[in-house]
Amino acid sequence: MLILFCGVGALGSTAVTLCRTLPAKLSIVDFDRVESKNLLSQAYTRQAVGKNKAEALKLQLRTFYGVDATAFPVRLTADNVATVAAGADLLVDCFDNAASRLVVRDFAASTGVPSVHAGLSGDGTFGLVRWGERFVPDESDEPGQATCVDGEHLPFIGLVAARLATVVAQFVRTGDRADSLVTLA
Numbered sequence: 025m026l027i028l029f030c031g032v033g034a035l036g037s038t039a040v041t042l043c044r045t046l047p048a049k050l051s052i053v054d055f056d057r058v059e060s061k062n063l064l065s066q067a068y069t070r071q072a073v074g075k076n077k078a079e080a081l082k083l084q085l086r087t088f089y090g091v092d093a094t095a096f097p098v099r100l101t102a103d104n105v106a107t108v109a110a111g112a113d114l115l116v117d118c119f120d121n122a123a124s125r126l127v128v129r130d131f132a133a134s135t136g137v138p139s140v141h142a143g144l145s146g147d148g149t150f151g152l153v154r155w156g157e158r159f160v161p162d163e164s165d166e167p168g169q170a171t172c173v174d175g176e177h178l179p180f181i182g183l184v185a186a187r188l189a190t191v192v193a194q195f196v197r198t199g200d201r202a203d204s205l206v207t208l209a
Contacts, residue, residue, distance in 0.1 A: 025196055026051060028112040030100055030128050032077045035142050035151075036118030037067035038185035039192070040081060044091045046196050052078040053108050055099035065178050100124055105131045115139040115156075116192060125161040132156045138195070142188040148177035151184030153191050153204040180208065 025048040029040045032054045040052060054077040058068045072080035078095035085091040096108045100119075105127050109115060115137055117128040125141060132139035139156035184206045194200050 025049070025113045026111050027114045027116060027192065027196070028053065028109050029116045029118060030054075031117065031119035031124065032066075032081050033062070033118065033120060034065045034181045035144065035185050035188065036116075037077070037081055038182060039116065039118060039142070039188045040085070040093075041067045042186060042189035043192055044085060044089050046193055048113075048196055050085070050091065050093040051096065051108075051112065052081055052093055053096040053098065053100050054078045055097060065181055100127055102127055102130070109135075109137065112137055114192070114195060116188070117141040118143075118188070122161050129156060129159060129161060138201070140188070140191060140195070140201070142184065144177070144181065144184060148180055149208055151180070151187070151206040153184070153188050153206075155201040155203060157201075158203060180206075 028051045058072040076097035078097045082093045082095035141159045142153045144151045187204045
């Protein structure tokens with residue numbers, strides 16, 4: 025099984041790290057670079073600052089855990105999604121913007137590749153993990169409160185990422201597709 029993680033910021037980098045022991049090959053796509061501020065809420069080391077997130081996470085997985093992953097240091101678009109997602113058995117959407125989420129959703133719908141989407145509310149009060157057939161992205165793309173800049177929401181980000189990793193693991197092992205809502209209450 026090949027799992028493609030789309031977006032490896034706060035949720036994605038943590039979920040990939042938690043999924044490293046699954047009986048699956050991991051691929052990672054993200055065009056962004058690791059910034060110092062990311063170290064507070066994302067699974068990167070200080071040595072990764074300035075590097076592409078996909079490449080940095082690939083290196084960390086190999087160095088710390090002996091896990092080989094494939095990195096795509098590009099912005100996922102409608103023009104390249106077929107190439108990047110070639111052979112994927114599961115798409116895991118951890119993007120933080122509507123345009124990228126729509127690329128994943130539309131590709132999954134047109135090809136039949138299962139997709140699971142995860143996101144945090146702008147104020148950090150809830151997180152959602154939802155399978156593609158039940159996923160409707162917020163297309164307004166209005167910026168919310170930053171949930172992963174100062175580390176304030178780090179424990180909650182960890183909870184949502186752990187729930188996403190659990191949902192992915194359940195799918196890999198049994199084929200089940202469970203949605204999940206994570207709240208502070």
